[in-house]
Amino acid sequence: MTRRDARRRVREIAAMAKGELAFGRTGLDFRKLSLEVLDLRANRGWIEWLEAAVATAVIARSRPARTVRFLSELRERHEQDGKPELFEAFETLINDYLAPEKLTNHGYTTATFDSVDHAPIWSGTAAAIAAVEATGHQVFLNSGTLLGVVRDGRLIDHDDDIDLAVILKATTDADAASEWRALAATLAETGALDPEGKRIAGLLKLRGPDGVEVDLFPAWFVEGRLQVYPHTRGELTEEQVLPLVPCPITGHARPRDAEAMLAVNYGEGWRTPDPFFKFDWPRARRVFAPFLKAI
Known part of the structure; x- marks a missing residue:
């Protein structure tokens, strides 16, 4: 797969994942798509790759600690570009999708300390x-x-x-x-x-x-x-x-x-x-x- 094809595929997966986050269940296998994104990790420093990696993992409820790390990297990239509002919008999309669950380093849980x-x-x-x-x-x-x-x-x-x-x-x-x-x-x-x-x-x-x-x-x-x-x-x-x-x-x-x-x-x-x-x-x-x- 050429670099151009890889980036096109990352964009496709990111779009599918954002669609699920925004509009609900699509029936797609996001655990499989999450693994596919990781196979395309040569694009890791790219904002769209980070968004695809985070979104597919959140939907699949997989690898919470790594997903938090990717979110941190994504925030840094948007801040470097002078567009922190784009990260805030993406974070809101993630939080609204997970609610009442929350993403922590240890998992996807409803038992964070703000609610107990x-x-x-x-x-x-x-x-x-x-x-x-x-x-x-x-x-x-x-x-x-x-x-x-x-x-x-x-x-x-x-x-x-x-x-x-x-x-x-x-x-x-x-x-x-x-x-x-x-x-x-x-x-x-x-x-x-x-x-x-x-x-x-x-x-x-x-x-x-x-x-x-x-x-x-x-x-x-x-x-x-x-x-x-x-x-x-x-x-x-x-x-x-x-x-x-x-x-x-x-x-x-x-x-x-x-x-x-x-x-x-x-x-x-x-x-x-x-x-x-x-x-x-x-x-x-x-x-x-x-x-x-x-x-």
Whole structure:
């Protein structure tokens, strides 16, 4: 297929997908069309390709994390072209089609935090934290959960899981990996792990509130510098983290200088909500390679 033919096909698929988004079911196999778009990935930097990739995936309810990433890239392209209103119109089309579901990194769901009671979520989170603390480790609010309570005073509306970090006693990557494996075994024995949680390198899935995932990430100090997989690799000192302080919203522990950690995790623009924030996972896997290889 020539490049011209490929682009013509991408335009056709994008048009079919937009038709479904705007007017309802067409009976087309969008899972198959989504795979066809991915086969034409040489056009990835092209706006029409990104729209086709996002629209077909949304209709097929497939690959949510990748689809969020493509949406972020699409927004960047429209902003570079000076036409952010085109992205806003496309985003509205996606949101209206999915309603009442919403697209998150974890799936297509109606259970984002803007539509549920937070009290039982925090209660379930407290139980998960207690289970880890019973092993003799400190636990703190991490990533999106920390961002929500610091920036918004609540869980982020478009989020749908709880993020925690556990401070290991290790002082090297190798020892951290060994301690992480041992902690996972202990938590499994006590029933604290979610038996249905996906096995993902570098994190553990804890039992949490009904319908809400609780992710536990490892943290440790190397020569007085904080390591938190996957977002902090020595940018913060131990004094910026310890002693942990109670979150005024939840009472759960958070880093002493939470704002500094959020700037490392999300960039200096962390105070501005961004439902399409794109974390640099390739960099994380690269800089944490010794730890990941050891676990």
